[in-house]
Each structure stands twice: as C-alpha cells, then as structure tokens.
Amino acid sequence: MNDAIRICLKEDVKGRLTLRNRIYKEFKERYDAVSCFPYSVAEVAWSIVKKHRRWQRRPVARKLMLKMDSASYSLNYGIISLPFKKGGRLLVPLQYGDYQSSILMDETLKRGSVTMTNTTIFIAFSKEIEVASPLKRVGIDLNEKSLVESDGTKLDLSKAARLHTEYGIRRRDFFARHHEDWKVNQKFASSRREKERVRQFLHKVAKQIVQKAKKNREGIILEELRGIRYKSRRGNGDGPDRRRRIALWPFRQLQNYIEYRARWEGIPVEYVSASWTSRTCHVCGFVNEKLKITDREWLCPCGAILDRDLNAAINVERRGTIPCLGEVRPGAQGTDEAVKGNPTTPVILRAEALKGSP
Numbered sequence: 001m002n003d004a005i006r007i008c009l010k011e012d013v014k015g016r017l018t019l020r021n022r023i024y025k026e027f028k029e030r031y032d033a034v035s036c037f038p039y040s041v042a043e044v045a046w047s048i049v050k051k052h053r054r055w056q057r058r059p060v061a062r063k064l065m066l067k068m069d070s071a072s073y074s075l076n077y078g079i080i081s082l083p084f085k086k087g088g089r090l091l092v093p094l095q096y097g098d099y100q101s102s103i104l105m106d107e108t109l110k111r112g113s114v115t116m117t118n119t120t121i122f123i124a125f126s127k128e129i130e131v132a133s134p135l136k137r138v139g140i141d142l143n144e145k146s147l148v149e150s151d152g153t154k155l156d157l158s159k160a161a162r163l164h165t166e167y168g169i170r171r172r173d174f175f176a177r178h179h180e181d182w183k184v185n186q187k188f189a190s191s192r193r194e195k196e197r198v199r200q201f202l203h204k205v206a207k208q209i210v211q212k213a214k215k216n217r218e219g220i221i222l223e224e225l226r227g228i229r230y231k232s233r234r235g236n237g238d239g240p241d242r243r244r245r246i247a248l249w250p251f252r253q254l255q256n257y258i259e260y261r262a263r264w265e266g267i268p269v270e271y272v273s274a275s276w277t278s279r280t281c282h283v284c285g286f287v288n289e290k291l292k293i294t295d296r297e298w299l300c301p302c303g304a305i306l307d308r309d310l311n312a313a314i315n316v317e318r319r320g321t322i323p324c325l326g327e328v329r330p331g332a333q334g335t336d337e338a339v340k341g342n343p344t345t346p347v348i349l350r351a352e353a354l355k356g357s358p
C-alpha cells in the first residue's frame with residue numbers, strides 16, 4: 001500500500017482507476033499476487049491519498065491490513081477463504097459470539113467487503129430498508145449531562161463525562177509518580193480503553209432511543225451541532241472545566257450512532273438548526289436573550305415555566321415538523337431518496353468480532 005501511495009504522490013495520479021491500471025501489472029509481478037490484490041491495494045491507497053490531499057493527513061498506511069470485495073472471498077461454516085498466492089487460498093476460521101452469529105445467519109442481509117487487520121476481521125453487511133412513515137416525531141436535545149426527548153423522556157449521560165474525569169485523574173496520578181519514565185508514560189497516555197468504554201456506553205444509549213422510536217413509530221429529529229466547540233471557546237464565558245468537558249464530550253459520535261441504528265431500522269432521521277433552541281419559548285415564541293447557561297429553568301412573559309432541556313427538545317421537534325421554522329436536512333443519505341419513489345435505501349452494518357458488541 002505504501003508503495004502504491006508513493007507512486008500516486010510522485011506521479012501525481014488523479015484517480016482511483018488510473019492508480020489501479022498503473023500498478024496492476026507491476027504489483028502482480030513484484031509481489032507474486034493474484035489479480036484482486038492490486039485492485040484492493042489501489043482502493044485503500046487511493047482513499048489514504050485523498051485524505052492526504054483534502055485534510056493533510058500523513059500519506060502513510062500505518063497498520064497492516066487487507067481489504068477484499070465481496071466477490072473475492074467466500075465464507076462458509078465460519079471459515080473465511082481468501083485468494084492467496086497463485087493457486088492457493090488462505091483459510092481463516094472466525095471466532096464470534098451470538099450477536100455476530102445472528103448477523104451471519106440472517107439471510108436477508110447482503111454481505112459486502114471484508115477488512116482484516118492483525119487482530120480483527122470486519123465484515124460489512126447491507127440491508128434493503130423500507131423507510132417507514134412515522135406516526136409522530138421526537139426532537140432530541142443533547143447537553144453534557146443528559147439526553148432529553150420532546151416527549152419528556154430523559155436519559156442520564158453523566159457517565160460519559162465521569163469516565164473522562166476518572167481516567168483523567170488516573171492518568172495525572174500516574175504521570176506524577178512516573179514522570180521520568182518516558183516509555184511507560186507513552187504507553188499509558190493512550191486513551192484506548194477510555195474511548196472504548198465511552199463508545200460502549202454511547203451505543204447503549206443510542207440503542208435505547210432507537211428501540212423506543214421503533215416501538216412508537218417515531219421519526220427522530222436531531223440538532224446540527226456544528227460549532228459547539230467553537231461556541232465554548234476561550235473567552236466566551238465558559239470556564240476551563242466546562243470547556244474541557246465540552247471538548248471531550250462526543251456529541252457528534254452519539255448522534256452518529258443514533259442515526260446509523262435508526263437507519264438500520266428504517267426510522268427517518270432529520271437534522272435541524274440548533275440555534276436558540278433553549279432560549280425560545282415553545283409556547284409563544286418569545287426569545288429570552290438573557291438566558292444563562294446555568295439557568296435550568298426560566299419563566300417566560302407568557303406565563304410558561306420552561307425546563308431548559310425539555311423546551312429545547314420541543315423546539316427541535318417543532319423545527320423538524322414545521323419546515324418554515326428553519327432548515328431541515330435529511331440524515332446522511334436517507335429520506336430524500338425515499339421521496340423520489342425509491343422506498344429502499346441500503347444501510348451498512350459492521351459486525352465486529354469483538355466482545356461486548358451491541
């Protein structure tokens with residue numbers, strides 16, 4: 001892959017197919033590989049080059065990995081069979097649990113590409129989905145402590161923040177004790193376990209939300225959170241602690257999980273503008289410009305007593321239901337296609353062969 005990336009940058013290759021044609025013969029001979037290898041190498045190398053050109057990411061494939069499209073491998077009785085050197089095949093027995101096996105047994109799912117790393121095998125599945133027309137919609141307000149739905153459901157999210165604090169303190173203590181040992185420090189500085197625990201927690205929350213939406217046939221409306229970190233920047237009224245918490249809080253990640261699970265179930269997801277959702281009274285439309293971040297509740301001149309988060313969630317729901325209240329954007333590649341007489345959209349689910357998957 002790194003050879004392909006180098007060629008791509010040196011010769012200023014402009015497209016994935018050009019790269020594929022450029023390396024096909026050379027790589028087949030150099031690595032004595034079957035035909036599908038240069039193909040998948042070109043695909044992965046091209047995506048790395050693209051990220052490098054767009055986001056200035058380092059143009060290097062750091063991890064050993066292999067990707068194959070669905071036509072190039074087979075999967076039978078829990079054994080993946082991949083083409084290897086000429087004439088031979090590489091057989092890899094899979095280890096998996098009940099959840100993964102339910103995915104593998106499900107005949108309505110279409111199997112896509114496989115990606116192998118040192119420790120893990122990812123298989124992508126897709127499914128044709130009919131997007132259900134919802135009976136009603138719920139708006140969701142995300143704040144650092146909780147997730148509040150416009151129907152009053154409230155989920156506590158403080159665990160995510162607590163995990164970050166807990167690991168932060170642990171790390172600080174550890175550095176204090178081992179400040180000379182650079183090697184040990186580096187190892188411990190990795191926040192993989194912390195991220196994994198937060199990720200699992202967020203998946204659990206997303207699952208709960210989507211299950212409820214499925215049961216009640218609700219559509220889900222989320223806020224566009226673009227700029228939330230910018231709003232909480234230095235010198236904008238937030239203290240260092242709050243800024244730290246906001247920077248760590250994976251709002252967008254949670255939204256992604258909700259969206260992807262919802263799409264898997266055929267539940268429509270839409271995004272609306274997040275501005276002023278907690279400051280606007282959902283009863284009369286009055287905008288309270290003096291509302292402070294610490295005010296949990298406020299009294300509107302119209303007489304309504306408003307809970308900050310619930311009011312925001314209701315406003316989000318309104319903006320999604322009544323389009324003239326603001327711009328509505330359909331989730332990633334979802335509902336707009338459904339309107340054009342194409343009721344099905346494929347969704348990709350990754351079945352990860354990991355313990356504790358959803």
Ligand SMILES: [Zn+2]
Nearest residue numbers: 281284300302
């Ligand atoms: Zn009011």
